[in-house]
Amino acid sequence: ELKVEQNPLFLSMQEGKNYTIYCNYSTTSDRLYWYRQDPGKSLESLFVLLSNGAVKQEGRLMASLDTKARLSTLHITAAVHDLSATYFCAVEPHQGGSEKLVFGKGTKLTVNP
Amino acid sequence: DTGVSQDPRHKITKRGQNVTFRCDPISEHNRLYWYRQTLGQGPEFLTYFQNEAQLEKSRLLSDRFSAERPKGSFSTLEIQRTEQGDSAMYLCASSLALTAYEQYFGPGTRLTVT
Numbered sequence: 164e165l166k167v168e169q170n171p172l173f174l175s176m177q178e179g180k181n182y183t184i185y186c187n188y189s190t191t192s193d194r195l196y197w198y199r200q201d202p203g204k205s206l207e208s209l210f211v212l213l214s215n216g217a218v219k220q221e222g223r224l225m226a227s228l229d230t231k232a233r234l235s236t237l238h239i240t241a242a243v244h245d246l247s248a249t250y251f252c253a254v255e256p257h258q259g260g261s262e263k264l265v266f267g268k269g270t271k272l273t274v275n276p
Numbered sequence: 277d278t279g280v281s282q283d284p285r286h287k288i289t290k291r292g293q294n295v296t297f298r299c300d301p302i303s304e305h306n307r308l309y310w311y312r313q314t315l316g317q318g319p320e321f322l323t324y325f326q327n328e329a330q331l332e333k334s335r336l337l338s339d340r341f342s343a344e345r346p347k348g349s350f351s352t353l354e355i356q357r358t359e360q361g362d363s364a365m366y367l368c369a370s371s372l373a374l375t376a377y378e379q380y381f382g383p384g385t386r387l388t389v390t
Contacts, residue, residue: 251318
């Protein structure tokens with residue numbers, strides 16, 4: 164059974180600092196997703212990573228995927244308050260087409276002025 | 277708005293009552309998913325459809341839960357004889373299978389069982 168672990172689960176950081184969130188998963192998969200969730204809201208798609216070595220960047224966020232290590236990272240550069248949210252990684256356990264996602268527990272990020 | 281929509285957004289019910297939620301996916305999407313999210317946790321998969329066919333159900337989906345997608349468009353999720361442990365956010369997502377991978381989530385229905 165696929166398990167997805169994120170760390171840290173809670174992250175408090177100052178504006179302007181850099182940090183990385185880690186997502187490990189237990190079985191082979193070539194598709195990994197990062198989502199953002201604001202309190203009381205639904206999930207907003209940030210990145211879709213479809214192959215080993217994939218790297219995507221949007222603004223102050225950069226995500227990468229290492230399928231051999233079964234590891235994805237979400238790197239935050241020069242954090243700003245607007246990035247405060249909970250970030251989830253999610254992994255598809257099977258190949259071929261869109262199927263169910265298995266989510267990590269999420270990383271609650273708080274960016275302090 | 278052409279995103280995924282869910283109705284109602286909030287539902288408060290008494291234990292033992294039945295509730296039904298509706299999800300309207302993005303119009304051209306043929307796959308539709310239901311997830312449940314409890315406080316402080318990531319979403320957990322419940323079931324998904326391709327067109328009108330229900331292709332997979334999680335072990336989390338007890339006999340009290342049933343989902344349908346009769347015409348391959350909107351879907352309903354019914355919970356019979358609700359229990360306090362059913363209190364959660366129920367999220368619907370849709371995707372276009374085989375040509376795209378991303379699942380787009382709706383705003384969710386928050387269920388509170390008293």
